[in-house]
Amino acid sequence: MSTPFASAQDGSAAKPAEPATIGLSPVEALACAFEDAVRLLFRPFDTQRWIKLTLVCLFLGGGTPTAALHWTLSTLPRDIRLSDLFIQVRQYISQNFLLILLVVALGLGLGLTGLYLRSVFRFVLVDSLVNQKVSLGPAWKAVRPLGQAYFFWLLAILASLGVVVSAAALAASAHWRAAPAPSLLPSLILMATLAAVVFAGLIVAVLITLTDDLVVPLMYAGRWSLPASWRQLAAKMRGEPGSFAIYLLLRFAVSVAVGVAVLLFLFPVLVGIFSGAIIAAALVVLALPLVGLVWVWKPLTLGLAVAGLLLLSGLLFVLLSAAGMPGQVFLQDFGLRFIASRFRSLEILRRPPRRPPGWHR
Numbered sequence: 001m002s003t004p005f006a007s008a009q010d011g012s013a014a015k016p017a018e019p020a021t022i023g024l025s026p027v028e029a030l031a032c033a034f035e036d037a038v039r040l041l042f043r044p045f046d047t048q049r050w051i052k053l054t055l056v057c058l059f060l061g062g063g064t065p066t067a068a069l070h071w072t073l074s075t076l077p078r079d080i081r082l083s084d085l086f087i088q089v090r091q092y093i094s095q096n097f098l099l100i101l102l103v104v105a106l107g108l109g110l111g112l113t114g115l116y117l118r119s120v121f122r123f124v125l126v127d128s129l130v131n132q133k134v135s136l137g138p139a140w141k142a143v144r145p146l147g148q149a150y151f152f153w154l155l156a157i158l159a160s161l162g163v164v165v166s167a168a169a170l171a172a173s174a175h176w177r178a179a180p181a182p183s184l185l186p187s188l189i190l191m192a193t194l195a196a197v198v199f200a201g202l203i204v205a206v207l208i209t210l211t212d213d214l215v216v217p218l219m220y221a222g223r224w225s226l227p228a229s230w231r232q233l234a235a236k237m238r239g240e241p242g243s244f245a246i247y248l249l250l251r252f253a254v255s256v257a258v259g260v261a262v263l264l265f266l267f268p269v270l271v272g273i274f275s276g277a278i279i280a281a282a283l284v285v286l287a288l289p290l291v292g293l294v295w296v297w298k299p300l301t302l303g304l305a306v307a308g309l310l311l312l313s314g315l316l317f318v319l320l321s322a323a324g325m326p327g328q329v330f331l332q333d334f335g336l337r338f339i340a341s342r343f344r345s346l347e348i349l350r351r352p353p354r355r356p357p358g359w360h361r
Contacts, residue, residue, distance in 0.1 A: 023240070026247040029338035030254065036337070037330040040132055050325070052134040056125050057328040058321040059117040115154055120147030122212060126220045129333050146219050153226050154208070161204050165197055206248070213251065213335025221345035236342055247338055254334065258327035266323050270316075277312050 024032065041050070123143035128134045210233070211226075218229040237244045340346035 023243065024338060024341040026243065026250045026338060029247075029341070030250060030334055032337045033330055033333040036129065036132075036333045037326060040129070040329065041326055049134050050322075052136055053125075053128065053329060054318075054322045054325045055136070056121045056128070056134070057325040058317060059114065059121045060125070060328060112155075115158075116147075116151045119151035119154060120144055122150065122216050123147050123220055125329070125332050126217050126336060129329070129336055130220070143220065146216075146223070149226050150211070150216065150219070153211075157204060157207065161200060164200055209248075209251070213332065214339045217336050217339055217346055218343060221343065232343070233339075240342075247335075251331070251334065255327075255331060258324075258331065262320070262324050262327060266320065269319065273312075273315065273319075277308075281308070 041053075120140065120143065123146050124136065124139045127139040127143060211230075214233055215226065215229045218224060218232055219226060222229070224232070336346070
């Protein structure tokens, strides 16, 4: 991957780009993003390109696939005694302290790995949209330093949110215990704590959305640091508060619409997958007594159950990523189009190449 700003990778401070004089409105940017997505995905239709983009969107998270997965998990039937299963598993784990440490370490490692991949692949997606082609290897190598900077910023934001939530919970718990029994104070404390947590989560969600949609393209185009890109964006937001407010509202509405469309499209498939998995598990448990065996929770059966759940989860993530990929591409290009018209660095990258005189398709 090569850009007009690759020379900024030598470690010297990149000169901020001049803002473009004319910026697209959110509605105009949305229309342009739709045309870009159609051209990238369907003109012509390329199976390899779809597979590569699905792989990229698989690791992005926080978008349509994740929301769809949360919804589909809620459609599982409630009468399959999953609560009893979780109680038995928890009792087994509580008796094995080393296993608890292993699970915590594994979960933490997987979480950090997923967060790192999400950070780098966000820039890979922007690179694919800018160049209208998907080159995973070269793009990964070129944008990895930017992705690492974004990873540490995300880690700091999420860690700060965790500290705030924990401190709020401890403070609320202390006041709760100190409050007299016949009082409304505990309820008020609980409501205030929940409101504060929701507000903090909303602020973090808006920050991450703005960073994904608008700051990441600025970092990519100018090879600026994340704080420098945020300063550029903040200056532009102060000059156009109405346009950016409309962008956020429109972005939220489009994201919800894309999520609903994906769910409607995948609902029959997901019902079939869940039904098949439940039937297969029930057949295994019922068939064991016929050969003189009984399903007992022990390390081997616990491992088999975990492997089955991981296989099912992986299948769901791949399926949801493939179905949600066009929406991810569309939403990212929406932000790219909106911010590109306001900064000359991105405006140059988004400008179609000039054709020589006498050129014909």
